[in-house]
Amino acid sequence: xxxxxxxxxxxxxxxxxxxxxxxxxxxxxxxxxxxxxxxxxxxxxxxxxxxxxxxxxxxxxxxxxxxxxxxxxxxxxxxxxxxxxxxxxxxxxxxxxxxxxxxxxxxxxxxxxxxxxxxxxxxxxxxxxxxxxxxxxxxxxxxxxxxxxxxxxxxxxxxxxxxxxxxxxxxxxxxxxxxxxxxxxxxxxxxxxxxxxxxxxxxxxxxxxxxxxxxxxxxxxxxxxxxxxxxxxxxxxxxxxxxxxxxxxxxxxxxx
Amino acid sequence: xxxxxxxxxxxxxxxxxxxxxxxxxxxxxxxxxxxxxxxxxxxxxxxxxxxxxxxxxxxxxxxxxxxxxxxxxxxxxxxxxxxxxxxxxxxxxxxxxxxxxxxxxxxxxxxxxxxxxxxxxxxxxxxxxxxxxxxxxxxxxxxxxxxxxxxxxxxxxxxxxxxxxxxxxxxxxxxxxxxxxxxxxxxxxxxxxxxxxxxxxxxxxxxxxxxxxxxxxxxx
Amino acid sequence: xxxxxxxxxxxxxxxxxxxxxxxxxxxxxxxxxxxxxxxxxxxxxxxxxxxxxxxxxxxxxxxxxxxxxxxxxxxxxxxxxxxxxxxxxxxxxxxxxxxxxxxxxxxxxxxxxxxxxxxxxxxxxxxxxxxxxxxxxxxxxxxxxxxxxxxxxxxxxxxxxxxxxxxxxxxxxxxxxxxxxxxxxxxxxxxxxxxxxxxxxxxxxxxxxxxxxxxxxxxx
Numbered sequence: 001x002x003x004x005x006x007x008x009x010x011x012x013x014x015x016x017x018x019x020x021x022x023x024x025x026x027x028x029x030x031x032x033x034x035x036x037x038x039x040x041x042x043x044x045x046x047x048x049x050x051x052x053x054x055x056x057x058x059x060x061x062x063x064x065x066x067x068x069x070x071x072x073x074x075x076x077x078x079x080x081x082x083x084x085x086x087x088x089x090x091x092x093x094x095x096x097x098x099x100x101x102x103x104x105x106x107x108x109x110x111x112x113x114x115x116x117x118x119x120x121x122x123x124x125x126x127x128x129x130x131x132x133x134x135x136x137x138x139x140x141x142x143x144x145x146x147x148x149x150x151x152x153x154x155x156x157x158x159x160x161x162x163x164x165x166x167x168x169x170x171x172x173x174x175x176x177x178x179x180x181x182x183x184x185x186x187x188x189x190x191x192x193x194x195x196x197x198x199x200x201x202x203x204x205x206x207x208x209x210x211x212x213x214x215x216x217x218x219x220x221x222x223x224x225x226x227x228x229x230x231x232x233x234x235x236x237x238x239x240x241x242x243x244x245x246x247x248x249x250x251x252x253x254x255x256x
Numbered sequence: 257x258x259x260x261x262x263x264x265x266x267x268x269x270x271x272x273x274x275x276x277x278x279x280x281x282x283x284x285x286x287x288x289x290x291x292x293x294x295x296x297x298x299x300x301x302x303x304x305x306x307x308x309x310x311x312x313x314x315x316x317x318x319x320x321x322x323x324x325x326x327x328x329x330x331x332x333x334x335x336x337x338x339x340x341x342x343x344x345x346x347x348x349x350x351x352x353x354x355x356x357x358x359x360x361x362x363x364x365x366x367x368x369x370x371x372x373x374x375x376x377x378x379x380x381x382x383x384x385x386x387x388x389x390x391x392x393x394x395x396x397x398x399x400x401x402x403x404x405x406x407x408x409x410x411x412x413x414x415x416x417x418x419x420x421x422x423x424x425x426x427x428x429x430x431x432x433x434x435x436x437x438x439x440x441x442x443x444x445x446x447x448x449x450x451x452x453x454x455x456x457x458x459x460x461x462x463x464x465x466x467x468x469x470x471x472x473x474x475x476x
Numbered sequence: 477x478x479x480x481x482x483x484x485x486x487x488x489x490x491x492x493x494x495x496x497x498x499x500x501x502x503x504x505x506x507x508x509x510x511x512x513x514x515x516x517x518x519x520x521x522x523x524x525x526x527x528x529x530x531x532x533x534x535x536x537x538x539x540x541x542x543x544x545x546x547x548x549x550x551x552x553x554x555x556x557x558x559x560x561x562x563x564x565x566x567x568x569x570x571x572x573x574x575x576x577x578x579x580x581x582x583x584x585x586x587x588x589x590x591x592x593x594x595x596x597x598x599x600x601x602x603x604x605x606x607x608x609x610x611x612x613x614x615x616x617x618x619x620x621x622x623x624x625x626x627x628x629x630x631x632x633x634x635x636x637x638x639x640x641x642x643x644x645x646x647x648x649x650x651x652x653x654x655x656x657x658x659x660x661x662x663x664x665x666x667x668x669x670x671x672x673x674x675x676x677x678x679x680x681x682x683x684x685x686x687x688x689x690x691x692x693x694x695x696x
Contacts, residue, residue, distance in 0.1 A: 083606065090603070090604045093602075095599075102599070115603035163603065
């Protein structure tokens with residue numbers, strides 16, 4: 001065992017007849033911040049969602065801290081793990097979504113507390129303390145009793161990030177978290193992510209914000225048609241793309 | 257259990273059931289037609305700027321919607337003669353169902369009218385149309401398209417309400433079914449067939465109305 | 477219409493009328509309770525059921541909803557006795573109403589559950605909740621708020637439908653009213669009175685529903 005945080009080997013995924021992931025490999029160490037870029041349909045979001053089993057995958061393996069995610073091989077046959085087991089594994093990662101997906105019937109604090117109380121089995125007072133700490137971290141301490149309907153998009157996304165991080169995940173997954181935001185609200189969210197990266201959080205980000213990917217990532221992965229097209233250091237990749245495809249892609253995206 | 261299914265008795269009387277179904281459809285058709293007129297007028301009343309008309313319409317709709325239809329049917333047939341209004345069974349039921357339909361259809365039409373953007377009425381005024389012309393050429397046609405799905409389900413519901421006519425011995429489908437049931441004792445068969453006739457008719461009506469919806473929809 | 481004579485007669489008849497109201501209330505409550513519990517099961521089956529289960533339940537709801545309530549009541553009354561299940565008219569009637577209620581509640585529940593965005597389930601999964609937990613803390617509460625208005629409407633429908641049991645001889649309010657009319661000939665007065673009582677009950681339910689909606693609404 002290499003002791004890597006995340007190991008993806010030969011990941012294959014199909015939607016019906018269409019193969020969306022055609023053998024993806026990826027390794028990630030603790031503290032890595034990796035941005036995944038690519039055009040829509042390239043499979044980048046799908047790959048992210050396989051990591052926390054929001055999508056099933058038919059071939060290959062995903063390991064977090066050496067533990068097989070979602071499927072196991074028992075006596076030669078590949079088998080899906082039990083639902084309870086998968087739920088436990090999902091708590092090892094945290095995910096922030098493009099559409100925030102905050103629970104509208106709960107306040108910001110209650111949104112953050114739900115996982116702490118029901119999954120981590122904390123008592124309510126302890127959970128409240130943790131929730132308040134993380135809401136403060138993302139700059140929303142005074143809004144902790146507000147409901148999602150009373151918050152702006154940027155505020156909602158920050159609560160969503162707090163909700164994920166409060167669970168103390170080994171790995172944070174960000175799925176295009178600024179794509180649904182008005183331009184003036186994007187920066188407050190990016191700032192939160194930058195701070196988390198600086199504090200050593202391991203992260204995988206699917207993003208369109210090229211400048212941000214350039215500034216924050218230790219590595220960039222360019223996905224193309226279900227495979228990894230190119231991978232490397234952001235400075236090299238963006239300024240000196242090795243492949244046609246990546247060069248094309250960078251031309252059409254907003255990067256200076 | 258000792259009950260063997262025997263459809264022959266029902267089969268023999270099947271034509272009675274069909275006549276009954278025909279009457280049910282007839283009652284529904286007339287009552288809904290009248291109800292649509294009443295409903296449309298009431299809908300405009302509900303949205304009227306004049307408080308008196310609005311109140312009147314609201315009272316009508318609220319009373320009807322909160323009263324059981326059976327009470328209305330019995331009232332019209334048995335109580336109204338005391339006020340001097342004596343109607344035959346069928347006329348009485350059609351009158352009741354029309355007024356009943358009007359209240360429910362009014363709500364449907366009101367929703368549809370509200371969904372027509374004000375800007376369109378203003379555009380009509382700008383090219384010099386009168387209020388009446390705006391209503392007939394712009395508002396009502398658009399409203400009808402908006403409203404077809406709810407209208408369909410309301411109409412089908414009203415068709416099922418024709419079964420209430422059985423309470424005053426109008427020979428529609430439910431009344432005929434009960435007669436056959438009592439005469440033949442073939443209870444399961446009778447009610448199975450009757451129920452299936454209603455379900456089938458509702459399906460056909462729904463399909464026809466969906467076709468109409470498609471025909472009337474604005475090409476995109 | 478002799479108001480004083482009517483009020484005197486009303487006072488003399490207070491016991492049967494009160495009994496009738498009691499029976500109406502118990503029919504309605506039982507039908508709503510049983511119907512809602514069944515209906516939640518139906519709704520869950522329609523939303524989460526696998527192939528054959530969902531198919532079966534779909535067939536059940538389509539059949540029930542395509543049949544007039546009166547037919548369900550009559551069928552229940554006549555058929556159950558024959559099949560050996562000896563229920564009185566009260567139980568048979570309540571059963572029919574409960575079944576009718578369940579098909580409506582089922583549709584309402586299905587609609588509410590299916591309208592919750594998939595992202596909610598995904599977010600719940602992402603923090604490690606199991607499906608039962610997701611349903612209890614995320615989906616259920618949201619669905620509950622959504623079904624409330626339509627459910628209150630269905631409850632009011634049940635009160636109105638309780639009148640149909642008079643046709644199979646259950647001594648609820650409408651039948652009691654008819655008995656009084658046959659003795660006093662005060663047709664107009666008593667039908668108006670019965671209508672008024674039903675109106676008050678239904679209007680009360682409507683108001684109560686709006687109150688509950690306000691109390692449980694999410695601040696925005």
